[in-house]
Amino acid sequence: MPVVFLQQILNGIVLGSNYALIALGLTMIFGILEVVNFAHGEIYMIGAFMTLYLTALSGMPFLLAIPLSMATVAILGVIIERGVFRPILGKPMINGMLLSFGLSTFLLNLALLLFKADPRKIESGYADISLSLFGLQITLERLLVVIVAILLVAVLYFFIQRTKTGKAMRAVAQDREAAQSVGVNIGRIYRITFAIGCALAAAAGSLVGAIFLVSPTMGWTPVIKSFVVVILGGFGNVPGAIFASLILGLVESLGGGYISYAYKDAYAFILLILAFLLKPEGLLGGGK
16 A cells, blocks of 8 residues: 555544544443533643643643543533533433533633633644654654553443443443432432543543644534544444544545545535435444
């Protein structure tokens, strides 16, 4: 295969890995809480700013700042779940959608007030380290996106499949009433789910903020694309979200490389339209 084509594939995997971290949180929150959270992009943005300030102000190493940012944003997620979304759980889905739109607007304007609109970059220290593999070029900064995504997905898989709490989360996703009847603490599962989803978004924002720029408006486009991923993978379907993320990343990279980067944000929606026409239940079906 031509090296240029393989380079585009590698770039697509980097993009897809980032989308996967955002989409996993979205699909978990929907699958368990049945909430469509349009404020997830602002959570992603806050995670990036947390890492920016930890590295810039305290001189904390980038790889140490990411988990600390994830932990901080996870706590914020617990507060948001308890104070914003818990009161409307069980209500029509449109209530949660409107509420999350309002939360998104509030967090965006708060970020503009606190952080200002000027874009900034997270200095990871890895941007100038370039690696060559079979003729392909990638900076260590970009490779970290793939490595961190794989590690977090592996940890999440182990947590969901092997731990008592993870099994309880799966039970709630399948049948909330039945899970509650056998003693599962539904409120606790909601808090944990929201915290995990927010932590994954914070990791994605931190990694992308090192490659590109950090700004209060950085979350809108990635979260819209992540909703496309969630739809493509099937609502509530975690493996589907990972698979669809990689597909979207590859489509964007190959489309940008061989057609035009000017339309890279449109490729996600073209893919969505094709999926609705050919496989409306999602690439791997729904999660429930």
